[in-house]
Amino acid sequence: MPKRTFVYGATILLGANLINRVLGFAYQYLIMNHIGGEAYGLFNMVFPIYMLALVLTTAGIPLAIAKMVSEEVSLGRTAQAQAIFRLAFWILFISGAIVSSVLYFLTPFLTHRIFPDPRVLTIFQICTPAIFIVSLSSVFRGYFQGLQNMVPTAISQICEQLIRVLVGYTAALQLLNAGVEWAAAGLALGMLAGEIVGLLVIAFQYQFVWPKFKRNNQEAVYSSRIILSKLWHLASPVTVGRLFSTGLSALDALLIPLRLQVAGYGAREATTLFGQLGGAAFTLLTFPSVFTFALATSLVPAISEAAARNQLQVVRARSAEAIRLTILIGIPCLIILFYFARPLTSFFKSTEIAPILRLLAVGGIFSYIQQTTTGILQGLGKVHLPVLHSIIAAFIRIPILVYLTGLPQWGLRGTAMAYTIGFIIMAFLNLIAITRSTGMAFDLQRFFLQPVSGGLGMLLIFHFLDPILGQQVVGYITEFTAGIILYSLILFFNGGVTLTDLKRLPWIGKYLPR
Numbered sequence: 001m002p003k004r005t006f007v008y009g010a011t012i013l014l015g016a017n018l019i020n021r022v023l024g025f026a027y028q029y030l031i032m033n034h035i036g037g038e039a040y041g042l043f044n045m046v047f048p049i050y051m052l053a054l055v056l057t058t059a060g061i062p063l064a065i066a067k068m069v070s071e072e073v074s075l076g077r078t079a080q081a082q083a084i085f086r087l088a089f090w091i092l093f094i095s096g097a098i099v100s101s102v103l104y105f106l107t108p109f110l111t112h113r114i115f116p117d118p119r120v121l122t123i124f125q126i127c128t129p130a131i132f133i134v135s136l137s138s139v140f141r142g143y144f145q146g147l148q149n150m151v152p153t154a155i156s157q158i159c160e161q162l163i164r165v166l167v168g169y170t171a172a173l174q175l176l177n178a179g180v181e182w183a184a185a186g187l188a189l190g191m192l193a194g195e196i197v198g199l200l201v202i203a204f205q206y207q208f209v210w211p212k213f214k215r216n217n218q219e220a221v222y223s224s225r226i227i228l229s230k231l232w233h234l235a236s237p238v239t240v241g242r243l244f245s246t247g248l249s250a251l252d253a254l255l256i257p258l259r260l261q262v263a264g265y266g267a268r269e270a271t272t273l274f275g276q277l278g279g280a281a282f283t284l285l286t287f288p289s290v291f292t293f294a295l296a297t298s299l300v301p302a303i304s305e306a307a308a309r310n311q312l313q314v315v316r317a318r319s320a321e322a323i324r325l326t327i328l329i330g331i332p333c334l335i336i337l338f339y340f341a342r343p344l345t346s347f348f349k350s351t352e353i354a355p356i357l358r359l360l361a362v363g364g365i366f367s368y369i370q371q372t373t374t375g376i377l378q379g380l381g382k383v384h385l386p387v388l389h390s391i392i393a394a395f396i397r398i399p400i401l402v403y404l405t406g407l408p409q410w411g412l413r414g415t416a417m418a419y420t421i422g423f424i425i426m427a428f429l430n431l432i433a434i435t436r437s438t439g440m441a442f443d444l445q446r447f448f449l450q451p452v453s454g455g456l457g458m459l460l461i462f463h464f465l466d467p468i469l470g471q472q473v474v475g476y477i478t479e480f481t482a483g484i485i486l487y488s489l490i491l492f493f494n495g496g497v498t499l500t501d502l503k504r505l506p507w508i509g510k511y512l513p514r
Contacts, residue, residue: 016154041275069146096135164194303379363420
């Protein structure tokens with residue numbers, strides 16, 4: 001199997017995630033302009049509870065698979081890797097089937113006791129079979145992640161998103177005449193169809209990889225009890241962390257509409273605003289995370305491999321490089337979101353969310369750093385630390401959210417302020433933990449001064465071009481392009497990006513001079 005770097009893997013996932021986000025942007029545009037924020041708000045109320053059930057089902061096992069498979073393959077024990085995959089597959093097959101079935105029949109009971117809007121019943125029932133499907137998909141993705149082969153995951157995600165957009169929008173549009181809640185159910189149906197196709201695609205690709213390892217299975221393998229013990233040791237802290245994270249998302253989905261009503265909004269208006277917060281503000285804010293997600297996913301096996309070989313210098317280098325790349329990508333994206341918040345939110349017919357997006361953009365870079373540094377800590381085997389840090393951040397964020405969102409003069413601005421504070425706390429705690437664990441130095445020039453100088457150049461060119469080119473789509477695209485080109489040039493001249501960095505990219509690097 002050819003050796004792959006984590007930058008290669010991250011770039012593969014970045015390409016796939018970028019395509020998915022473009023499709024997602026188109027999907028959000030169609031929903032917000034033709035289906036409405038209220039339907040998306042109803043779907044968004046269900047989604048955190050669905051994710052909570054999914055975390056309970058998978059129990060952090062996919063990440064454990066990636067780490068364990070990476071370690072075994074790096075040591076030449078491919079039979080061990082296959083044994084880990086098989087046991088994990090059957091565990092998640094059984095847990096996914098049980099949780100999906102139980103939740104489906106409990107949905108009518110839960111709907112009237114958990115959600116602030118009872119119209120979510122049908123939506124939640126459609127989502128429950130997807131738990132079983134995603135559980136199986138996650139085993140395959142964890143396995144390929146451990147092999148540092150991101151291509152099958154990338155292809156699967158693209159197919160999944162394409163089907164989700166086509167089926168979800170078509171179904172929602174057809175069902176809209178029956179009521180907003182049925183349109184939201186159409187969105188859920190699109191999600192289910194996408195997950196089914198994604199599973200079929202990645203399972204098909206596994207058939208080409210499995211025979212290669214089957215011929216090499218000469219060494220003895222661990223017993224199921226030993227594998228299960230190692231899986232549990234790695235997965236349990238991740239499970240707690242993700243349960244906490246998705247539990248907080250579910251709590252936000254309940255609290256924000258209720259606190260907006262306390263601030264003076266009607267029930268339907270609060271649901272619509274909550275839908276616009278997720279459908280416009282967070283859709284835009286999380287767009288740059290296509291990179292940080294790809295990077296964090298690739299980091300787990302890459303750092304696990306280096307740590308298994310006691311290559312501490314490699315761990316430090318990969319950690320510093322990942323953080324630097326996160327900042328280099330994040331800063332120009334957030335400057336665009338902040339400066340062009342109004343035209344970008346108007347794209348989703350949600351211009352009243354523009355001030356909210358600006359507040360979120362201020363803390364956005366910390367959100368991206370949080371994601372990357374969590375991947376580093378998980379790769380180091382310190383999976384409990386991100387859990388602890390998220391608990392600390394939540395204890396500070398939640399009271400601020402409850403208090404400020406309920407004030408008429410703050411409303412959603414209070415929600416955005418609470419999220420920003422949470423991002424900052426989590427990112428700093430993760431960074432401190434990494435420096436203590438690896439001895440990684442915080443390079444002020446490369447982490448901060450070089451990208452910020454490029455960002456100031458972007459702001460300057462926007463300031464001069466916007467009065468001339470603004471108010472039209474072609475003008476905005478021209479401004480974005482000019483700003484990114486200037487940012488890149490400044491980084492190239494101040495050493496923020498070097499020719500060596502570019503040579504390491506797949507497809508592009510091989511055409512650059514050696």
